[in-house]
Structures are given as structure tokens and as C-alpha cells.
Amino acid sequence: TTFTQGNQKKDFEIEMRLIAVESCQIRHTALEAARISINRKLSEQIGSDNFYLQIRPYPHHVIREHKMATGAGADRISSGMRAAFGKPVGTAARVYSNDIVMVGRTNADGAKKMKDALHKASIKLPTPCKIEITKGKEISEKIGI
Numbered sequence: 001t002t003f004t005q006g007n008q009k010k011d012f013e014i015e016m017r018l019i020a021v022e023s024c025q026i027r028h029t030a031l032e033a034a035r036i037s038i039n040r041k042l043s044e045q046i047g048s049d050n051f052y053l054q055i056r057p058y059p060h061h062v063i064r065e066h067k068m069a070t071g072a073g074a075d076r077i078s079s080g081m082r083a084a085f086g087k088p089v090g091t092a093a094r095v096y097s098n099d100i101v102m103v104g105r106t107n108a109d110g111a112k113k114m115k116d117a118l119h120k121a122s123i124k125l126p127t128p129c130k131i132e133i134t135k136g137k138e139i140s141e142k143i144g145i
Helices: 028-045 108-123 137-143
Strands: 004-006 014-020 024-027 051-055 061-065 087-095 100-106 129-135
Touching: 004 028, 014 108, 024 028, 024 061, 028 051, 028 087, 028 100, 028 108, 100 108, 108 129, 108 137, 129 137
Parallel strands: none
Antiparallel strands: 004 051, 014 100, 014 129, 024 087, 051 100, 061 087
């Protein structure tokens, strides 16, 4: 996963944040799906030089799974819960309520598209999210966001 995308050097007029409403664990696959969805939508519509995207949480928490045998004769094969540490199946980022998940920056002409892209990304995450405009509120009110 790339955690920053777009134009990092440009100073943009509007900054939006995707904020988690509830605490949860976001798997690395969900973060990647959200990132791909935003990047594809914004690159097509406003171009990769006209936005900046940052993913804040890092998926460092290893998720493990203890696979259990099922079916006929499974009791002879399995050892039950003995040595049930499990095998790593993926990683997750622990996110608490009101944590910033993503930060997006753009100019006034791409603000509505950025908000739509952040909303589409929030659907791919396991927690309800809200979008907060932190920079350029007066510009966004003129546009009608």
C-alpha cells in the first residue's frame, strides 16, 4: 500500500478528512480497496497533479487464524485448542473513534469530486465515517459542498 499519492508539493485550497465514527480494525485489504477507488476516480476526473491523498493508519497489527478441521473424522486429525496460536492471515490497522483515516487535498474545481471519492472509499471501510472540511470552508460553502 502506498500511503501518499498525488501531488505532494502543491499547496491546495481545500483539505478534507475522512474520520472514523466508531472504533474498529481496518484490514490492509480494505485500506487498499479504498485507496484504489479514490485514486482511480480522481485520476480520471481531475488528474493526478490536482489532488493529494494521504492514508493515516498503518496496518501493523497481525491477524491470526486457528483453522479447525470439520467433517467426518475431524476429531482424529485435529488437536482441538492445543497450540492454538494460529497462522498469520493478514494485517490490520487499529482505528479508534474520531481518528483520521484519510486526508485529501485539492483545489475548488475538484472539491466536489474529492468529497464523492472520499464517500465511495468510506463505503469500503468497516466503520461509518464522516467527511470534515478542515481548510477552505468558505470556498467550499460558495461551491455548495
